[in-house]
Structures are given as C-alpha cells and as structure tokens.
Amino acid sequence: MSDTRGRLDRIGPFEYRRFAASLPALENGVETQRHDVVIVGGGPVGLATALGLARFGVRSVVIEADDSVCEGSRAACISRRSLQIVERLGAVEDFLAKGLRWSRGRSFYREHEVFRFEMPDEPSEKFPPMINLQQYYIEHYLLEAIAGVNASRPGTVDVRWDSRVSGVSTTDSGVAIEIETPHGRYRSGANWLVACDGGQSFVRKTLGLELAGTGYEGRYVIIDIELASEAPAERRAWFDPPWWRGSTILMHRQPDNIWRIDYQLRPGDCAEDALTPARVQAFVQTHLDAIGEGHLPWKPVWTSVYRAGAMTLDAYRHGRILFAGNAAHAMPIFGVRGLNSGFDDADNLAWKLAFVISNGADEGLLDGYSAERIEAFHENAASAMRSTEFMSPPSRGFDLMREACLSLAYEHPAIASMVNPRQTEAITYTSSTLTPDGDGFESGPAPGGVAIDVALDAHGQFLSDVFQAPGFTVLAFGLSTDRKQSLAQALATLAVPVQIRSVGVTGGEHDFLVSAEAMARITRAYGAGEGSVYLIRPDGHVAARWHRPSGQSVRVAISRACATKLDVMEEACLN
Missing domain, CATH: 3.40.30.120 (Glutaredoxin)
Structure with a gap:
C-alpha cells in the first residue's frame, strides 16, 4: 500500500506514542553483543514472531524503521485461527475487548441484495469467526504483550525504533547487519535473521529475490472515515452500484466509529486524483447518501491505494535468513488472507527456530517451515484468486461472466453462491515431517490439520x-x-x-x-x-x-x- 497522508498524532481516541531511537553498546561501530535472532520489521508479523520465540525462552531484537505503530486500518480482519495464535502470544484479551466481532456478509448488485453468507458462530465457541480491529491497535497490543514479557524476563525482546537496516550479508556463522539511526550507523551480527519487512522488503531485494505469481490490474482506493453510524459490523459489498457505476465498493465497521471503505478504480481513473481531498469528499458523500447515511457528519482519517496480487518466494529459507509475512508472499485483500497468513507464518516459524536454537533440532526443520507455508500459500492463493477474479475481473471475459452471474443471482439463489468471498480458513498441512495416519480413524483432525477446540464445561474452559x-x-x-x-x-x-x-x-x-x-x-x-x-x-x-x-x-x-x-x-x- 502507498500511504498518501501525513504523520498522524491520533485516530479517534487512539493516540500515537513516538519512540526514540537508541544505540546499543558499540566498539568501533560494531555492536558488542551478538544475537540469536534479529527480526527486521516491527509490524504484526515481526512482533508475533518475537513473542513466539519468547514463549520458548529465545531472545530477539526487532529492528523497526518507523518510530511508532502503523497509520491507517491496513490489515483489519482477524480470523478465529489468528485469535488462537494471539492467545498463545498473550494478547487475545485485548484483541477481543476492543475488536468488533462479525459473522455475516451481504452482497448487492446495483440496487438488489443478491447474496448473504454466515460464518459458523456458535455460542459454545471460544472465539468468534472474525473480528475487525485496526492494525495500529493490533501492533499496540502485541507491544503491550512484549512489555509484559520483558517485565518478567528483562531484555527478552528488544524493539529498536527509528532504526533502518541498510545492509545484509551472510557469513559462515550467521548474518551481518548494517543499521542506520538518527544517532549514527552501526553493524550488528546474528545467528539468524527473520525478514518481516513487508511487501517492499529491503532484505528480499538485497538478496536479489523476487516474488512470482499473479498480479491483477484492478486497483482499489482505501478510505478510513470517522462516522457515528449504528449499522452493524458485517461485510458489505456493492457491485456496479447505481451511484458509482462500473466499480465495486466494500465497507467494514471498525472500533471507535471508524469505517473502512474500499472501492475499485474504474478504467481511466487516476489514483493520484482519487486520493485528493476533493475526490475523497465527493466519493464518500455520494456513497453515504446512497446507503442512507449521508445525513451523518463524517471526516476522512487515512487513505491508500492497493493493487491485488497473489505472489510468493519459491523458498522462505535462504541459509540463515528466513522470510515471513508480506516479505515472503503477497495476498489479495479479498478473503482477509494477508495478515492472517502472516500470523500463521509466525506461529509455524517461531517454535521451529526456537527448537533449532535451544533443543538440538536439525536445521532441516526450518526447511519444513518453508515447505508448509508455501503449501499454505498455494491453498490460500487458489481461493483468493477466485475471489479476486470475481471482485476485480482481469479481462473483459471475466467481467461479462461476473455481470451474468450477478444479474441472475437475485432470482436464482444457486447462482448467487458464486458471489461468496471465501473467507480465510485454517490450513491443513501434508508435509512429510508428519506421521502418516494409519490407525483406523474415521473422523477427527488428521495429521496436518488444526486441533479442534471443544467446550469442556459451562464455565469457559476449553x-x-x-x-x-x-x-x-x-x-x-x-x-x-x-x-x-x-x-x-x-x-x-x-x-x-x-x-x-x-x-x-x-x-x-x-x-x-x-x-x-x-x-x-x-x-x-x-x-x-x-x-x-x-x-x-x-x-x-x-x-x-x-x-x-x-x-x-x-x-x-x-x-x-x-x-x-x-x-x-x-x-x-x-x-
């Protein structure tokens, strides 16, 4: 995403805290301490990886180029599977207390509702199928969990703000890292480096690696607005709405009366023009008028532009350097697989890297991380690409097929199922490091699947x-x-x-x-x-x-x- 707004001090009640850069103990410009793990990137995936390692007693250093958490909603939908992961990291109570749970989605074609989906949401479930929570809150709560870890085990996770990695090279025993700060440059060393530095990953580019896969022409503008609406938390999608013909519009409610609106730029639309205050004002007001909420006061908070793509590295391990999150792969926003895949990366990687460092496990276990998460990428990408081809048709042929489907969906419910956005689901691995299932089970989670959660009693024990x-x-x-x-x-x-x-x-x-x-x-x-x-x-x-x-x-x-x-x-x- 390319952020078009300036530096924010607050969004609603959320106030940004700015963190000062610092220098570690140095000798001739070289850090005196060598680290087991350096994590490049202090976004949700990098922080989750650090917390995951901390669970096993492994210390890490997180290098973050910015001086605060991110601006804008960005990755805002957290799945049940991700909540299970966040529970292990010690932050799930904050996520649930602030996040908005939802389980329903509605799709409209022009003026008619043509499809509605419900994700399973039983009262007996420990977590909801999905919550909406802005990424700045996600990062803030993960940092709070890190503070809790450091309070009991000082120095377990060292987050270094306003510090930018400017060089990476491998050595016989690990990785050499060059870091720039406002106070000067220094060199550091680590046995392992985990690159969680996003879609424009510096580490990936330094190694000469590229993502391969499918990129889509469709571009989406993302607009966060503050709006005191009482509409429920659900996913709403409008295809070819009469008030903005030729486009697709998505809308999600988030905490603090922040609403996220995504809309597809039409052929000939200029992204820079779409992000101007006048164009944002015109589009949002037109949309709110059309859905019956134009009488409510609102103001823009953050804007960005997004282009869909399903791309991956061919390996997530390159010697002593490992990749996770958007540094390893790119996912379309449709079906909310981006950050949720990143949390799964961190969850899979942390225990394996910890076992290699502390428990004598063979480094081949990290090749297993790469194999399993690439398998997950391809499974996720298959569903995401189907959703993306529907949401953002790559050709006139796809566009005609979508139009035919939508025009028939109102009167033919069976056809309407093609509108299903296919939300993210837990992945089942089929890696060779698993024990084949040959003991006569006729049901239950097979090797590679996620263990099923079941309520043990009526008192909240699972x-x-x-x-x-x-x-x-x-x-x-x-x-x-x-x-x-x-x-x-x-x-x-x-x-x-x-x-x-x-x-x-x-x-x-x-x-x-x-x-x-x-x-x-x-x-x-x-x-x-x-x-x-x-x-x-x-x-x-x-x-x-x-x-x-x-x-x-x-x-x-x-x-x-x-x-x-x-x-x-x-x-x-x-x-």
Whole structure:
C-alpha cells in the first residue's frame, strides 16, 4: 500500500506514542553483543514472531524503521485461527475487548441484495469467526504483550525504533547487519535473521529475490472515515452500484466509529486524483447518501491505494535468513488472507527456530517451515484468486461472466453462491515431517490439520486450554494412570518440551475432568475412543494420532515432527 497522508498524532481516541531511537553498546561501530535472532520489521508479523520465540525462552531484537505503530486500518480482519495464535502470544484479551466481532456478509448488485453468507458462530465457541480491529491497535497490543514479557524476563525482546537496516550479508556463522539511526550507523551480527519487512522488503531485494505469481490490474482506493453510524459490523459489498457505476465498493465497521471503505478504480481513473481531498469528499458523500447515511457528519482519517496480487518466494529459507509475512508472499485483500497468513507464518516459524536454537533440532526443520507455508500459500492463493477474479475481473471475459452471474443471482439463489468471498480458513498441512495416519480413524483432525477446540464445561474452559504450554502436547482421552506413566517414562529423555495431558470423565484420575456429556462431544469431534492419543505440535496442528500407541511410536513421531533423529535429540538433552 502507498500511504498518501501525513504523520498522524491520533485516530479517534487512539493516540500515537513516538519512540526514540537508541544505540546499543558499540566498539568501533560494531555492536558488542551478538544475537540469536534479529527480526527486521516491527509490524504484526515481526512482533508475533518475537513473542513466539519468547514463549520458548529465545531472545530477539526487532529492528523497526518507523518510530511508532502503523497509520491507517491496513490489515483489519482477524480470523478465529489468528485469535488462537494471539492467545498463545498473550494478547487475545485485548484483541477481543476492543475488536468488533462479525459473522455475516451481504452482497448487492446495483440496487438488489443478491447474496448473504454466515460464518459458523456458535455460542459454545471460544472465539468468534472474525473480528475487525485496526492494525495500529493490533501492533499496540502485541507491544503491550512484549512489555509484559520483558517485565518478567528483562531484555527478552528488544524493539529498536527509528532504526533502518541498510545492509545484509551472510557469513559462515550467521548474518551481518548494517543499521542506520538518527544517532549514527552501526553493524550488528546474528545467528539468524527473520525478514518481516513487508511487501517492499529491503532484505528480499538485497538478496536479489523476487516474488512470482499473479498480479491483477484492478486497483482499489482505501478510505478510513470517522462516522457515528449504528449499522452493524458485517461485510458489505456493492457491485456496479447505481451511484458509482462500473466499480465495486466494500465497507467494514471498525472500533471507535471508524469505517473502512474500499472501492475499485474504474478504467481511466487516476489514483493520484482519487486520493485528493476533493475526490475523497465527493466519493464518500455520494456513497453515504446512497446507503442512507449521508445525513451523518463524517471526516476522512487515512487513505491508500492497493493493487491485488497473489505472489510468493519459491523458498522462505535462504541459509540463515528466513522470510515471513508480506516479505515472503503477497495476498489479495479479498478473503482477509494477508495478515492472517502472516500470523500463521509466525506461529509455524517461531517454535521451529526456537527448537533449532535451544533443543538440538536439525536445521532441516526450518526447511519444513518453508515447505508448509508455501503449501499454505498455494491453498490460500487458489481461493483468493477466485475471489479476486470475481471482485476485480482481469479481462473483459471475466467481467461479462461476473455481470451474468450477478444479474441472475437475485432470482436464482444457486447462482448467487458464486458471489461468496471465501473467507480465510485454517490450513491443513501434508508435509512429510508428519506421521502418516494409519490407525483406523474415521473422523477427527488428521495429521496436518488444526486441533479442534471443544467446550469442556459451562464455565469457559476449553480443550485448547489443555495444550497452551509451549512444546508438544500428548493429548489423551481417558488414559489410565499406568499408561500415562509409561508414556512419560518413554518421553523423559527427549530434548524438546513435551507435556502429557489426559482428559477424562469426572471421578477418574485425569488432568482435566469433564462430564460424560462433554466427553462424548470431545471424543466425537476427535473420532477417539478410550485410550486414544493425539500428538499436538506447538502451533496447534496435529502431528500424529493413535488409538493404542506405544511410547516408542510417540517418541518417533516427535522426532519426525522435529526433523531430527532420536539419538540426536537425546544427546542434546544429555548435554
């Protein structure tokens, strides 16, 4: 995105705090301390990666070119899967307290509503399917979580503001980094560098790497406005509206009476003209008049221009340099896969990098990060591209097909389903580091899928609470005490953190006691019986599952998930 506004002091009640640059301890222009991890970019993905590493006791330095959190709504839709990740990072309560939950979308063709979708939103779910929360709040709350980590473990995450990376080169043992600040330049060194520096990634360009994929001609103007409207929080889309023919308009409600409006520039429209105050005023007022809210006072807050694209690097690991978020891939805004994919990147990468640094895991585990997240990109891109081709037709042929679909959708509901924006969903990995499923399960999350969350009781306790600790979780259903002790003995010599948690009916000797009714729901969701076991990775994905596992089979599955031989893991533990 290209921001056309100046420096903001506040948006609604949100006040920007500016952070001063600083210099670390130096000797002849070189930082005296060498770091395990340097993260380039202090946006949501970089901060989430730092928090993810901190969960495993790994320190990091975050280099951020700006002196504050971002301006404008930017990535504003947070999925249920991302909320699960943010919970592990310690910031979800703030996200939920401020964010606006929503589950419904409506689409209009000219003057008629032609499609409506509802995302599953059961009262028994721990998190809503989606919340709207501006990116500046997202970054602010992640910084608050970092402050909490540093309060208990000083120096765990060092965020360096107003500092720009001006050079990156690899060495035999890591990465050399050149950093510019208002106080002068210095050189630093790290064993690993994680590039989270966005779509115009300096690190990516320095390495001569390019994103490859599909770019779209359609351009969208984004306008944040302050408007005291009582309209509900839902996704609304207008195709070829009578008040702005030949365009598509999207509108989302956000906290603090901030509304985000995206509209497609028509052929011949100039982006610079569209961002002028006069054009913004004319468009927004015309749109609000048309939807019955033109009588309300409003003011513009932030504007930007966006061009859709689905592109990726061919590898997210290049030696000791790793890429995540928009530095690794670009996603269209439709279906809200951009930041949500970035959170998944951070979640997948953090535990693997931590295990390589601290637990003797082979560096090949990081190649697994790259393989899984590129697999996720292609799955996300397939859905996003279908949505984008509908929202922003790449040719006259697509345009005619969309027009035909929309014109028939009002009277033919089956056709209307083609208007579905296909919101982001959790990805199932099929990586070779997972244990193949061969133990007779007929239902439940297969290896590679995300563990299903289930309410344990009526008091707000959920199955995901069982596997919140950093590390692997052996999730057992009705496991006897003797079998649990046997598994614990078999796993005791492993170098990586593993916890065994048994869920069972009240009256038994289990870590989590539930009613018979709750146990039936859980075992049904997991296709499990008494004594069944799931191995859950630190990122909440299933690594393996069995009905009657031996301790050795669980040990082998953990080593496989870590891309490391058992004897290496045990040696790391002994040392």
